[in-house]
Amino acid sequence: MSKVKECTILVVDDTDSSRRFVAEVLQSVYNVLEADSGGRAIELLIELKTKGLSIDLMLSDLIMDISVITLRDKARELFPDLKIMYMSGSDDKDLLGPLGISEDDRRYLRKPIHQKILINRVREILKS
16 A cells, blocks of 8 residues: 555554554554644644644544643644544543544544554545
């Protein structure tokens, strides 16, 4: 599979093994940046914006050091057209409602994530 070089994805997860797995799978096709916290993700987004660089998709865990809603809002403030996906290993469905998504939403991935599902879903969201 060839890289879609014009697409850059930011993977945000404070669980190292989960973040690395997702990043490794996506790096086979896309340019991938990693952040180990919501705070670090915001720093990276500000850095990209300052340098005039773009980002196409952010894939974020739901439970981290800052509210995923805060992260989403800051990301959209910097990059209004940014596509955002979410992932979680938590069974707490109440986390999804404030984001305007449900458990069967295409923008949500339940951990553990199968790599084929990950690649296909990311491709689908980037094309939408």
